[in-house]
Amino acid sequence: MTEERIFNFNAGPAALPLPVLQEIQASFLNFKGSGMSITEVSHRSPWFDDVINDAVDRTKRLLGLDERYHVLFLQGGASLQFAMIPMNFLGEGKSADYVNTGTWSTKAIKEAAILNKAHNVVASSEDKNFSYIPNDISFNADAAYVHITSNNTIKGTQWESFPDTNGVPIVADMSSDILSRPLPMDKFGMIYAGAQKNMGPSGTCMVIVRDDLLATAEKDLPSMLKYDTFVSKNSMYNTPPCFGVYTIQLVLKWLEQEMGGLEKMQAHNEKKGAMLYEFMDGSDFYRATAEKGSRSLMNVTFRLPTEDLEKEFIAAATQKGLGGLKGHRSVGGCRASIYNATTMAAVEALIDFMTAFKKKQ
Template sequence: MAPKRIFNFNAGPAALPQTVLEEIQQEFLDFKGSGMSITEISHRSKWFDDVINDAVARTKRLFHLDDRYKVLFLQGGASMQFCMIPMNFLAEGRTADYVNTGTWSTKAIKEAQILGKPIKVAASSEDRNFAYIPKDIAFTPGATYVHITSNNTIKGTQWARFPDTGGVPLIADMSSDIFSRPFDAGRFGLFYAGAQKNMGPAGVCLVAVRDDMLALTPATLPTMLKYTTHADKNSMFNTPPCFAIYTVQLVLKWLEETVGGLDKMAQRNQQKADLLYNLMDESDFYNGTADKDSRSMMNVTFRLPDEALEKKFVAEATEAGFGGLKGHRSVGGCRASIYNATSVEAVQALVDFMKTFQSRNG
């Protein structure tokens, strides 16, 4: 009997490809003939070397990263990067620009300020409750980096095009849209993402960092907070989160071999987003919260005519097998997170449900 599976629209931890889950299930008790689970094998074994090296290689292929980039798998989540980035790159005499587009940008700015680093908030969309991505930003010439959040999970906005920084390296928190589309990675000194939204389970953060940024790391930092520590040891200075890295490796294999790469993934993600946004644009019942030119392809945020209807919508959707549609507690409303693993069929089923709910309650 097949297991019961809902349509999963959770914002994170979020949906994983079913074929990946099935592969994990098949290998869980005996990984590659080892007689052990992936959760039992040594991280110093050839079995795990093959896992992490394949994950690195697939990441580099998918993003067309050259030999200047190191791909790291770190613990502490994306939130740990909020402090590691300024600690590693903003030694005395260096400054950086930050763009504030919502909750996670705000947290990154706060961590740099706690450390007393000389940063500048070059732009913010806080004036309209983060409903848009700022444009025409005056960046600081000669800054060490510009930090952005590529997709804003809570507010439902996304950078459609990354900003022109005048040659200053970009650093981006890509936790909720990594591997969702191709981009020019050469403009980035570093990008990072917690795995639990778009590429794996919670417990590991992917960091891609360029050699010229690694060269800025001061020797005086605590060992575990230096990027060079992890780059020099292929992410295995200490025991890494083996199971999470293994799952990421399988998701990247799925992206390359089943989906066909990031161009194909982007086409599918755009198709899913269009289904939901077209419904909203044709309706006065569902109202998107983000400006049209700033809409996210990953997190579709919307409101209904009143909060009572929103509660009813979420309750009836849950009963009908649609999970995770309640908006973030800080903003309310509703949200459909349509990450890579969420199928077009799942989104079409949600659109059909939304039309039926509107006909009954509009």
């Protein structure tokens, strides 16, 4: 029942739009008159063909993708892509540039190293505990690609605008901010995103890859580790994560029909973020951890005066129906993830609670 739902600030799996959950609930036992649940329908059936093709079409419309781009739905999450990308695009004599902005960038760099693929870390914000996004970066003109993490869930930073790489295609891990704003797609050779933060349930990874980058891929790889395999089979070389794709399709429909597209979604996200950051900047009790100019509109990370107060804050918030505010285990503190599906009412309720908690102290 909706009256029993909390305000969900989890970083992932994260909040989904309530209309999407209600549509799933209504059709779960009998999907489109099939007499079967979406979890029972064959991926080779016309019912699922309609689902996956509609998801692809809506993604292309929302992001303004032309015929050069392929939209894929893969398993293994974004973490598998950390290895698949250098396996496919760093053949003999090739190297890539990486920008290190935190945990997930570090893991992507680690996989390239494990595979013994040539790569350069051309910029890093580690010197200030990953609290900012580097700028004035010198990229290598002959790099096969430039890898970035567009939004950093743990440190609460985000690329406000994307770097000029002098034509080298950007490959971006957009797991936590995909579909939150329009994108300058000509800069990107590939985008990939685990669904569980801003699109759907865990277990599905959306990959968007452009023809010119795809043409450079290695051919002598296992079938399940080649992007060509999934492009040629419309993501159905093997059984895809059907329920995940279905949920993503409904989220895409919600973005188009109810939210009005990515420009309006961006405006909504900017309003939510501004409200929360302005509140904290005006407080001597709460401190945002990311530097201004690099702050995420998806993951707002903050600290209180002491760790004991943070524990008390999180426990009290949970009792008040504000869930998921504990920071990542590697850094501690607090974090409010305010993805697309997080409502203005949720942010307002959080600020009201933060105000009351401070007064109590």
